[in-house]
């Protein structure tokens with residue numbers, strides 16, 4: 001990884017390089033030009049953590065934004081809620097985008113509440129024609145308000161609805177076609193979903209058009225063993241698993257480098273450990289850069 005960014009960050013596109021999720025305990029290391037672990041090519045930010053007007057969080061983020069491209073990964077729009085996305089979350093996201101000009105903005109193929117309650121979880125959607133109409137309308141609202149294309153992330157699922165009209169990849173394909181949005185391809189989520197619900201990660205990835213993919217997520221997951229079989233839990237609390245690495249290596253070799261994030265949100269490791277994971281992704285990206293130059 002480069003130790004020091006020598007030019008102003010590109011605010012219009014993420015580089016096809018490895019980034020890390022921005023955590024307060026790593027602020028100082030990221031800004032330290034002499035840090036032996038180096039500096040990521042870009043960082044992903046959960047914008048909900050910065051929905052305040054000022055204070056130390058914004059001072060840190062401003063300093064980092066002067067050095068590195070940002071990707072805003074929202075967890076709060078609740079695009080699949082039956083009563084529509086959460087308006088105040090969209091306004092706050094729009095204001096933060098105006099302030100920091102992130103290179104990318106994304107949220108999830110999920111819902112997190114209804115007219116009465118909000119939940120911390122990213123809950124699964126029924127993949128029906130009615131939900132496609134509704135979800136596409138919400139993505140349109142976000143893209144219109146932000147004046148830019150957004151990415152939608154494939155979820156990690158623990159159940160599927162009996163009345164689905166289509167599978168997840170078909171839903172994503174039609175969503176991309178209808179709205180012009182892109183895909184945030186989370187490879188660990190594919191491992192978790194296919195492990196829990198059936199199917200294979202290879203078949204899932206074969207149904208993905210690489211031109212949709214604006215960013216990739218890699219993360220670790222937990223496994224619980226039950227009488228009914230293993231349950232895979234997307235906890236982002238460990239290194240990226242071997243299966244996800246193999247799928248990632250194959251995808252990049254087939255389709256070329258894409259901006260890639262190491263997600264590690266629980267049991268967050270020290271900076272050197274996180275950067276070692278990012279360096280592993282970066283080496284795969286570099287190995288395949290010449291074939292797609």
Ligand SMILES: [Fe+2]
Pocket residue numbers: 153186189217263
């Ligand atoms: Fe993810």
